[in-house]
Amino acid sequence: MACPVFSQELYVNTEPASNMATNSLGIRVEDQGYFTPTYKNRETLELMYGASRHLMVHGSVYVSDYYENQQHFEGGSVYMKYRFLSVDSVQKHFRGAFFTKLSSIDNPVVNQEITLEGDNSGLQSGFVFTQLLHKLALSGTISYLHAWDNAGGFNLPVANAKNAVAYTLSSGYLLLPKAYKDYSQVNVNVYAELLGKTNPGYGQSYLDAAPAVQLIFNSLIRVDFSYRIPLYNSMIRNTDHMYLVRLEYNLFNL
Amino acid sequence: MKTLKIFMVLLVLTTGIAKAQFTKAELQVSGLTCALCAKATEKSLRTLPFIGDIKPDLMRNIFVITFKNDQPVNFDEISKKVQDAGFFVNSLKATFNFDNVKVANNYFSYGGDTFRVMNGADKPLSGQVAVTIVDKGFAPRSVSKKYLSQVADAAPVKPGRVYHVAI
Numbered sequence: 001m002a003c004p005v006f007s008q009e010l011y012v013n014t015e016p017a018s019n020m021a022t023n024s025l026g027i028r029v030e031d032q033g034y035f036t037p038t039y040k041n042r043e044t045l046e047l048m049y050g051a052s053r054h055l056m057v058h059g060s061v062y063v064s065d066y067y068e069n070q071q072h073f074e075g076g077s078v079y080m081k082y083r084f085l086s087v088d089s090v091q092k093h094f095r096g097a098f099f100t101k102l103s104s105i106d107n108p109v110v111n112q113e114i115t116l117e118g119d120n121s122g123l124q125s126g127f128v129f130t131q132l133l134h135k136l137a138l139s140g141t142i143s144y145l146h147a148w149d150n151a152g153g154f155n156l157p158v159a160n161a162k163n164a165v166a167y168t169l170s171s172g173y174l175l176l177p178k179a180y181k182d183y184s185q186v187n188v189n190v191y192a193e194l195l196g197k198t199n200p201g202y203g204q205s206y207l208d209a210a211p212a213v214q215l216i217f218n219s220l221i222r223v224d225f226s227y228r229i230p231l232y233n234s235m236i237r238n239t240d241h242m243y244l245v246r247l248e249y250n251l252f253n254l
Numbered sequence: 255m256k257t258l259k260i261f262m263v264l265l266v267l268t269t270g271i272a273k274a275q276f277t278k279a280e281l282q283v284s285g286l287t288c289a290l291c292a293k294a295t296e297k298s299l300r301t302l303p304f305i306g307d308i309k310p311d312l313m314r315n316i317f318v319i320t321f322k323n324d325q326p327v328n329f330d331e332i333s334k335k336v337q338d339a340g341f342f343v344n345s346l347k348a349t350f351n352f353d354n355v356k357v358a359n360n361y362f363s364y365g366g367d368t369f370r371v372m373n374g375a376d377k378p379l380s381g382q383v384a385v386t387i388v389d390k391g392f393a394p395r396s397v398s399k400k401y402l403s404q405v406a407d408a409a410p411v412k413p414g415r416v417y418h419v420a421i
Binding site: 007008009010018019020021022023024050052053083086088089093132137179180181182183185187216219220222250252253 | 284285287288289290291292293294295297298301310312313337338339340341342344394
């Protein structure tokens, strides 16, 4: 007989292979930042839409003071994810999806890490596979990033890598409620994620452990907290020791 | 006399149609694992005009659906809504009121569609009986395969969508 599900795949730092419901909209407001050498932070507004049972799209805009002394608009990105594999049973499933992301950013390039979340203009494509078992939701992604010169005449320095490989491994667990009876019960989910990137041929790479806590209110509002702790690092980047706070609101049946 | 016979048949048929109805269903969804997912699925199902109420059993991933008695139930629409939400129907057990419904050669009709009872053995059916739809999109693939492989014989042409059900 079926048992309550404890695994959770609403990852904080990565996307699962599953998509949002068709015609539903997720609105995210996010703050990320770091405290040393000085406090800097970035706000992201992200809209996520379930276009069909297979396809979802995201659009994001970024504002930060990472590269200037005051907050300024940096550009945006679009993301799409296509679910091509679903092997489902009542309390477990295995899913696969292809994703791609395109960004246009007008910041100077001072870091070695290529990120499409406000730092680089570029393209990212890859695969994500998510396996949900009774107690554990495991998800892995592998993707390729290519950076172009940034908008606004900010060229990629000659010595910088133009290409990178990103890989992540995430797991999630439902801590509360123990007995799941009602949509109004607050869900508390905990996640452990590994986030890594390598610039092939440049000897630059990192791997972060990113623990995260998530609260879900009324099955509609999601609040995420995460902090990235480098396990090893040989790349100049902003994401080192970065915190993340996110608020997400969901609208169904648009 | 012939006219009277036709009239009698029509009378029986129409009263049968009037009373024949699906009253409720137990819908189990597979792959449903988060609060947001369950709520999104339920909200999507609620947009169907023939659904009166839904009571979720979140421990077992089951939605207990009560149908309106004045609207024909379309099961394909239920499966579509669940799949659009990103999930699959693991089982759909619907309760049908067989009073005044003629089951001939394991077939009965409802709302313009035909239902074939796969394991009926022509036993008489009456009152509220739960039937499980075994077509593709309503059951795990292995279950659908098991039942639908029996349909290999030249099934007579029936009106509407032909659903296959197990009792």
